[in-house]
Amino acid sequence: MTPRRLRPRAVLACGAGLAVTAALTLTGAAGAQAGPAAAAGSTTVTPAGHSFAATLNGKAGFKAGSVTATCTASSSRPSDGSDGNRIPEAPGNxxxxxxxxxxxxxxxxxxxxxxxxxxxxxxxxxxxxxxxxQNGSPITATLTIPTGGFVLKSSGLANCTITAAPTAAADIVATYTNGSPSKLTVSNAGVPVKVEGGFGCPTSTTTSVFNAVYDITDTTDPASQITVSE
Structure with missing residues (x-):
């Protein structure tokens, strides 16, 4: 699959598993006339064509109502036969x-x-x-979860199913920091969820909160760093 440059859709988030969703909304005072939206600045991601991995640094926390889940390991890595986890080739980067x-x-x-x-x-x-x-101050990284792409299940005294992005893809805005390694930080990001189950399950909850930090590393050349600039 040829790498594509896409326009932003929403700001996705993740709820109980990885999901991370945060919508950025600018509202004025009641009756105030909305001004034109600020144009997005230029963005360059390097090295062009390189593959990258995202690896959890610490713990990932997901909270939906009375249920809080903590995971100690999480990653997204490139795989054979997939275009995932790869920066577009120039000029697509x-x-x-x-x-x-x-x-x-x-x-x-x-x-x-x-x-x-x-x-x-x-x-x-x-x-x-x-x-x-998206380059800026701060640099932002929007993670998009496909519909139903994250499902957390609990079993035992409470048998619950928590599905993130239950009816549509969800977007989360995280902060990206260039470094060695670079980091993607999700802080109290809200993601839409659907909770199903019986006793002990927070079925009235419609939003989950996600927190996590991921190290972003270059798997094509480990000596290089994945960098976002103007």
Whole structure:
């Protein structure tokens, strides 16, 4: 699949598993006339054509109502036969007026535990995920979860199913920091969820909160760094 440069869709987020969703909305005072939206600045992601991995640094936390899940391992890595986790080749790695987008392989989660006693937790992910990088101050990274692409299940004293982006793809805005390695930080990002289950399941909850930090590394050339600039 040829790497594409896509326009931003929404700001996706992730809820109980990886998901990360945060919508940025600018509202004026009641009755005030809205001004023109600010144009997005130029973005360049380098090295062009290189593959990258995202690896959890610390723990990922997901909270939906009374249920809090914590995972100790998560990653998204390039794989054979897939265009996921690869920066577009030049000139696709540059956008004069917006973000640069790459497809990513659905992240995996493991080592997950729940805050409820007597409950075990698993997270499964699926579908075509994306990440969009937008240069600025700060640099932002929008993670897009496909519809139903993140599912957290608990079993034991509470048998719950929490699905992120239940009816439409969801976007999360995270902060990206260039470095060695570069980091993608998700801080209290809200993502739409649907909660199903019986006793102990927060079925009235429609939003989950996600927190995580991912190290972003160059797998084509480990001596290089994945960098976002103007």
């Amino acid at each position: 540059q956008n004069p007026s917006g973000p640069v987008t790459s497809g990513i392989n659905a992240p995996t989660y493991s080592g997950c535990t729940a805050s409820l006693p007597g409950v075990t937790t698993t997270v499964t992910t699926s579908g075509a995920w994306q990440v969009s990088m």
